[in-house]
Amino acid sequence: MHNLKRKIEALIFISETPITMKEIATFLTIKIDKCEPLINELIDEWEKMKLSIKIHKVSGGYQFRTEESYKDLLTQFINKKPFKLSRAALEVLGIVAKKQPTTKIEIDKIRGVDSIGVMNVLLEKELIKITGEKEVPGKPYLYSTTNEFLAVFSLDVLMDLPDIEEFDHYDSITKSEEKNN
Amino acid sequence: MEYSESRVEPFDKVRLDIFEGPLDLLLTLIRENDLDIYELSLAKITEQYLEYVELLKEFDFDNIGDYMVIAAELGRIKSRSLLPEEEKEESIEDESDLNLIEMLKEYKKYRALSENLNQRTILGRDTFKKSFDNSLRTETIWELETTDIWKLVTVVKNLLKLQRYSEIPDIEFEQEVIDQVQRRKEIENLFQIKKKLKFTEIFVENLSKDNIIVSFLIILEMINDSMIDFTGKDIGDLEFFIREA
Incomplete structure (x- = not known):
């Protein structure tokens, strides 16, 4: 007789993409509110054991991931040429994340420069996707971020990103910090 | 990219x-x-x-x-x-x-x-997940x-000014034809030999303006391709280095 909690653990372990609570509950034919406390217990157990992996809540689901302190070891082991994301690419990602669904024109307007090259890279890497057309003349494409974006940036939901207005005085803060040093 | x-x-x-x-x-x-x-x-x-x-x-x-x-x-x-x-x-x-x-x-x-x-x-x-592809090919x-490219642009800009190119009047000089592929090979060879190169070892004295610009574009490409990176801020201490694979 398997413990329900251990069954959930096994499901999370073998899932390649973050597995949602709903998927777990449906498969095990249990109610979601019975599932949730068990998952939280699991997260706590793995956390307390201080191993090299633990369960993360990302992209609306659960996934085993390695601790950050092993990053150098693992990068060496995987030994693969990294894919470079420019600062421009990160900017476009941030704009799409906050303004979605949004058009290329709106992105270009905020950045003051054409962003097509960067957007193609983000589309190709599935960090953003086309989600429709805007009902204005020319019907420009609308872009949104993907679940992959959430997974890569360790976000559970978009709301986990800080409010853009929080950054209003960002530069002046860092500037005065530098002066103090 | x-x-x-x-x-x-x-x-x-x-x-x-x-x-x-x-x-x-x-x-x-x-x-x-x-x-x-x-x-x-x-x-x-x-x-x-x-x-x-x-x-x-x-x-x-x-x-x-x-x-x-x-x-x-x-x-x-x-x-x-x-x-x-x-x-x-x-x-x-x-x-x-x-x-x-x-x-x-x-x-x-x-x-x-x-x-x-x-x-x-x-x-x-920073973090990794279990891969179902043993060769890790799909990851x-x-x-x-992280580097600020404007820093590098600033140094090149200062170099061009230093050499007073901006004061050369609009006279057409005989165009020096720079073979970009050849120049890239030269720069790559330099890196093969030394791993670390000072800014002044690539942008040597008496390099023509066109050659400075071509060399700079090659350097940008190599940075973009994660082959090299740089540290430092000014002509004096700016240094390029080969990145670990």
Whole structure:
């Protein structure tokens, strides 16, 4: 007789993409509110054991991931040429994340420069996707971020990103910090 | 950025995604001059901005128009700042549809957000998941840009000024033809031998202006391809190094 909690653990372990609570509950034919406390217990157990992996809540689901302190070891082991994301690419990602669904024109307007090259890279890497057309003349494409974006940036939901207005005085803060040093 | 299309003419058109755009340049200049985002600050850095645009023009890239739009707006702000107070009142009506101050303030927030994204725990950089592909072929390993390319541009800009190219009148000199492929091989060979190269070892004395620019574009490509990176700030201490594979 398997413990329900251990069954959930096994499901999370073998899932390649973050597995949602709903998927777990449906498969095990249990109610979601019975599932949730068990998952939280699991997260706590793995956390307390201080191993090299633990369960993360990302992209609306659960996934085993390695601790950050092993990053150098693992990068060496995987030994693969990294894919470079420019600062421009990160900017476009941030704009799409906050303004979605949004058009290329709106992105270009905020950045003051054409962003097509960067957007193609983000589309190709599935960090953003086309989600429709805007009902204005020319019907420009609308872009949104993907679940992959959430997974890569360790976000559970978009709301986990800080409010853009929080950054209003960002530069002046860092500037005065530098002066103090 | 990683484009896999085969390029017939390798370095003719630089993929200048590596530059973040005119607003980024403006913010960088404002910050370097320890100013805040006001019209007066913009008037102060107009000349500096134009110097960069002059250099960027040499690269012949698609987005130069976007830099020119901002340059025109800066010119307008600058000339207005030179007007006496009473006339300023009269000309206060904005004929321009650009509000550069607002644009910069808005853009600055997104630039801060992009830094925030960069600091997150990134899957494929800081944390890893179980892979179902033993060769790990399908996993993307991310690397996020951390170096400030404008620093490098500044050094090259200063170098060109140092050599007084800007004072050479508009006389057509005999065009030196620089073989870009050949020059890249030369630079790559230098790195093979030394692993670390001082700025002055690549941009040696008496290099022609065209050669400086071609060499710079090659260096940008190599940085973009994660082959090399650099440290330092000025001609004296700027050093390029080969990155560990």
